[in-house]
Amino acid sequence: MSLRLLVLAAAFGAAGCATTATDPRDPFEGYNRAMFAVNDTVDEALFKPVARAYKAVAPVPLRGMVRNFFSNLEDPLIGVNNMLQGKFLDGWTDWMRFAFNTVFGVLGINDVASEMGLEKHNEDFGQTFGRWGAGDGAYLVLPFFGPSTLRDTGGLVLDVAADPVSRHRPVDEGNAATAARVVSRRADLLDASRLLDEASLDRYVFLRDAYLQRRRSLVYDGSPPRERRPEE
Amino acid sequence: MKGFLAGAALLLGSFGAQAQGHTPPDELVKGVMLDIQAIIERDKDLQSGDRRKTIRLIEEKALPHFNEVGMTALAVGVHWRKASPAQKKRLTEEFRTLLVRTYASSLASFRDQKFDFRPLRMKPADTDVTVQVRVLQPAAQPVVVEYDMEKTPRGWKCYDVRVAGISLVINYRTEFANLVRDSGIDGLIRSLETKNKSLDAPKASAAK
Numbered sequence: 001m002s003l004r005l006l007v008l009a010a011a012f013g014a015a016g017c018a019t020t021a022t023d024p025r026d027p028f029e030g031y032n033r034a035m036f037a038v039n040d041t042v043d044e045a046l047f048k049p050v051a052r053a054y055k056a057v058a059p060v061p062l063r064g065m066v067r068n069f070f071s072n073l074e075d076p077l078i079g080v081n082n083m084l085q086g087k088f089l090d091g092w093t094d095w096m097r098f099a100f101n102t103v104f105g106v107l108g109i110n111d112v113a114s115e116m117g118l119e120k121h122n123e124d125f126g127q128t129f130g131r132w133g134a135g136d137g138a139y140l141v142l143p144f145f146g147p148s149t150l151r152d153t154g155g156l157v158l159d160v161a162a163d164p165v166s167r168h169r170p171v172d173e174g175n176a177a178t179a180a181r182v183v184s185r186r187a188d189l190l191d192a193s194r195l196l197d198e199a200s201l202d203r204y205v206f207l208r209d210a211y212l213q214r215r216r217s218l219v220y221d222g223s224p225p226r227e228r229r230p231e232e
Numbered sequence: 233m234k235g236f237l238a239g240a241a242l243l244l245g246s247f248g249a250q251a252q253g254h255t256p257p258d259e260l261v262k263g264v265m266l267d268i269q270a271i272i273e274r275d276k277d278l279q280s281g282d283r284r285k286t287i288r289l290i291e292e293k294a295l296p297h298f299n300e301v302g303m304t305a306l307a308v309g310v311h312w313r314k315a316s317p318a319q320k321k322r323l324t325e326e327f328r329t330l331l332v333r334t335y336a337s338s339l340a341s342f343r344d345q346k347f348d349f350r351p352l353r354m355k356p357a358d359t360d361v362t363v364q365v366r367v368l369q370p371a372a373q374p375v376v377v378e379y380d381m382e383k384t385p386r387g388w389k390c391y392d393v394r395v396a397g398i399s400l401v402i403n404y405r406t407e408f409a410n411l412v413r414d415s416g417i418d419g420l421i422r423s424l425e426t427k428n429k430s431l432d433a434p435k436a437s438a439a440k
Contacts, residue, residue, distance in 0.1 A: 224397070
């Protein structure tokens with residue numbers, strides 16, 4: 001039914017306004033593009049340079065430990081989401097990962113669980129809502145967080161509320177840890193963002209579509225229904 | 233020795249394609265990926281990201297296994313049928329160039345990747361399959377790369393690649409549709425030309 005709606009909306013869009021036919025998935029495109037530009041400016045001025053410096057200064061093993069440490073802290077909540085989606089074995093795996101990595105991996109800086117064959121998962125509340133049947137809702141570019149949708153924004157509110165890093169007290173420690181996590185993540189994404197620059201004709205559209213495809217794939221745990229191609 | 237074996241396997245593979253039996257799609261993907269990895273492993277220029285050499289490597293080793301026209305049709309979507317044969321040819325050339333230029337810069341990282349080639353369950357009559365390769369990485373869910381392959385008289389050809397669920401081909405559809413809507417198919421061709429020229433310009437964007 002959503003497909004038919006999409007086609008209808010596209011037809012209306014094309015008929016309604018000749019120059020800026022809006023994408024039915026993106027009714028707030030005007031605002032979104034503005035926020036995208038703001039995020040980009042902040043990224044270029046602040047996050048990207050800091051991430052580059054971090055990558056230049058911190059050796060690979062250290063960066064690995066930082067990445068592992070924050071990754072480990074995510075696993076309990078990933079487990080909760082797997083449980084909420086009825087994937088009990090996966091959820092159990094996530095909690096086992098957290099236990100092993102915290103104890104034997106020295107507070108998570110070594111990912112011993114992966115070496116044992118306990119694979120990391122990727123879950124959050126947005127995906128859980130999707131699994132429960134919620135559609136994406138409108139595409140939404142959030143300040144700082146970037147690409148999202150109405151559904152994923154709802155999920156993000158819960159993700160943040162349950163996040164052990166930003167909730168950590170005393171506040172200054174929590175803030176320092178959050179900053180370190182941001183830098184670590186941005187550094188890991190440097191290659192991807194360069195690829196985005198090179199691959200796209202319109203970065204906004206390219207990133208939006210990639211985000212929507214990615215989330216769809218995550219909700220279906222990697223096997224969403226296929227797209228067809230027109231005859232040649 | 234390993235390189236020799238890979239080379240021999242590839243030779244045999246192409247030999248096989250000449251005869252009746254084509255290399256099965258999963259073996260084809262594995263052979264090509266390992267071959268490229270082995271080549272990068274013994275070439276310092278490729279490791280340091282020598283662009284011209286990397287592009288040549290992709291063109292020689294990977295491109296012959298892609299259905300370029302099919303990929304372009306998939307990216308252009310509904311407007312493909314409206315394109316003239318000459319336009320289709322130009323679109324295909326420019327889109328191929330864009331993909332090769334874009335992914336050339338990622339190829340150096342191929343060297344220290346660990347691949348987990350997933351066995352393909354297919355029936356003998358299948359003509360359209362998806363080959364999965366998982367790229368293992370530290371502290372993150374493995375990245376799944378999927379190659380959509382179809383059987384052609386010239387062997388199995390890839391017509392779409394999905395990385396972590398993102399189709400590198402379909403992701404262009406909206407961008408292309410917007411350009412066709414604004415300035416027609418020729419406009420799309422012109423935009424692709426401009427983009428490709430900017431990617432070839434000496435490191436203008438890389439220095440940023």
